[in-house]
Amino acid sequence: MRTNEIFMAIKTDFPEVRQEEETGAVIIPKESLLKITRYLKNHRLAFDNLHCITAIDRTGRVELAYTLYSISEHHGITLKIYLTAGEENVASLAELWKSANWLEREVYDLFGVIFLNHPDLRRILNPYDWKGHPLRKSYSHPEVSIKPRL
Amino acid sequence: MGQALVIKDYAFVGLFFVFGIAFVASAFIVSWLLRPRAPNPVKTSAYECGEVLKGCARVQFNVSYYLVALLFVIFDIEVLFLVPWAVVFREMGIVSYIEMMIFIAILIFGLIYAWKKGVFEWQ
Amino acid sequence: MNTSQTKDICTEEFLINMGPQHPSTHGVLSLELKLDGEMIRDCTAHIGYLHRSMEKLAENRTYTQFIPYTDRLDYVASMNNNMGYVMAVEKLLNLEISDRAKYIRVIAAELNRIASHLIAIGTFAQDLGAFATPLFYCFREREKIIDIFDQICGNRLTYNYMRIGGVQFDLPKGIDEKIKKFIKYMRSKVDDYDWLLTYNTIFLARSKHIGLLPKDLAINYSVSGPNLRASGVKWDLRKDEPYLVYEKLEFDIPVGENGDSWDRYKVRLEEIRQSLKIVEQALGALPEGDPTVKIGRIHKPSPSEIYLRTENPRGELGFFIISDGSAYPYRLKIRSPSFSNLAVLPELVKGLKIADIVCILGSLDILMGETDR
């Protein structure tokens, strides 16, 4: 099933979703994340595999891209959420997919996005007492020496 | 004459004992003399895979470990008695064989008792 | 005092560090174990001891400059990482590569899969007590593959062989004789391992029914690669989402039954045989042509996002690349298979003994280089 058919299937049940032009990702509002993901998991679309969560630090907003795949149906989709600069928090999907536990901890560690009612939201890659969230564009660290660009 | 012979035998045991102690002590003393000494607090702290020690080692263990260890000691000593007999049991004849079988039977009876009491069932 | 009385005697939890420097954690992984005697009550994994901030670094490297860094991700299967990254960038640039380059990439990737599985089997057997013999056997075979790679691209471990749009050098003369000789040699060796290790009673006793990973739990944790196939899920990207020339080659996917440590080992052993078959067919069907790259090294893809995943020896390696039109990627996310495979460990280990955690860790075949990125 191509991404457009999947998008149409979601669109019928959740009118508030829209599709990003060039990438074909499904943009969903932050509030209905849990509803839509539970629907996608238990629906005949059978998305049983949260493959990876990517956070992108755009100007003025942080985008979260959930890459979902279905092993039984052989198709995949990318859900996108735009988090405005002020409140970067979103519901945690840990109780739907157990792989989300560590993936969300990594996004929290490197980006500072808070995942609500996550089992144990701690840093995972950096030391636990690390200051700041390194993958932000605005992050600067005293000892980092920048390689001159070509 | 017999008197002197007895003391002479014990002399060998005493000598053997002294040499044993001396051999071990000399190893320690020589290494104590020759090794470099640079103690520092981190070196004397316990090694736990490079991390700071978590938790303490003085913890109440499950009692089954203690019971199994106790049984092991008992049967270890039983083997201790069996070995010298096993070396000469062919010349000793049937009487010693029966005595040893009784000895083993008593310990087997102990083992069955412990087994029934559930020493070997772990939770 | 019978067993019911021994139950209500409370025993304290014993906290211990199976820390970063440990012979059987396959790299710098720290497990904090809560023990009751020998039984493991709880295990939390602490990773990040090899976090080299690859993703931050990628934002200041051009697409070609980042290729050597992908070697250091999963440093035991560098060819597969190179291939994954380079194919992702080619998809970004929608660049077509010559047929010969495709075949060379498949040959290099499959040979590196054999080398990676050999290390996995060798260290797994070593962790189970067969101290050095299987490890030295596997490293002896691996050295033969390393010689082939040494001749192809001049390096032993971090090859940096693939380029965006092709490969760096063409295959040297007479390399196919060497590879054919290796394939014949390796087939007899895999049968030796099967005969030596697989049905050895101690090996079976230590790894059978230890670390049972049920099918749905594996999919839920998005475990991938041999660990997923050992749990009975017949899912292999080379067959289900074929890329390069895998759909032209004929090979089958080994699948385990109940997903315990022995099955994971057996799936890896079978996969070596399948990879040998792939290399043989690819070598036979190698077309003529020039696989090297003719276009320049600075690529400025149009602003877009792509996600591409390939089948690494440890699982599905995914690259999420976002470009903003400049020569440097705006964001590069590496989805590493060992990261998700390791997340299963605390759940598999509850209630088992300490020796079993070593067995499960060896069978999951995780690698800290790509877990911590």
Add this chain to the structure above:
Amino acid sequence: MAVTERIPASKLIQRIPGGGVFLTTSENIFKWGKASSLWPMTFGLACCAIEMIATGASRFDIDRFGAGVFRASPRQCDVMIIAGTICVKMNDCIQRLYAQMPEPKYVIAMGNCAISGGIFYYDTYSVTKGTDSLGIPVDVFIPGCPPRPENLLFGLMKLQEKIRNEKDADK
């Protein structure tokens, strides 16, 4: 005193004329003993660890130099081969491990990352730039990324030379 110059055995040992008896100082015996049985610590961090295992395996066989016994605990090690990238989270572990090694101890920094941070020198916030910045005295630096097993063996021979030629007061 050039470290590369190797003291010939004859200078170490004097023969009593006409007899099979040899005379040497106890210091030379200790140096010979230390040099030819360097027990490394199993301490692989990253890619160099795989090359270290390959050196320990049958083809390159580090055992020929008496350094094949890879001990897991620092209490039984003489040389700490830092093979791989040192990250910030690993700093105090390495310092603690170095401190917990008994006294005649040596350090080999294997690979560019252990020498100076290597290819992770720029743009990384979580890599310490070399073992020296940890305050650990390094005896032998082995460049390479990863250094080939022959380089590691050559580095080991250099360390053995250094031990043979070191003054008594050093260690």
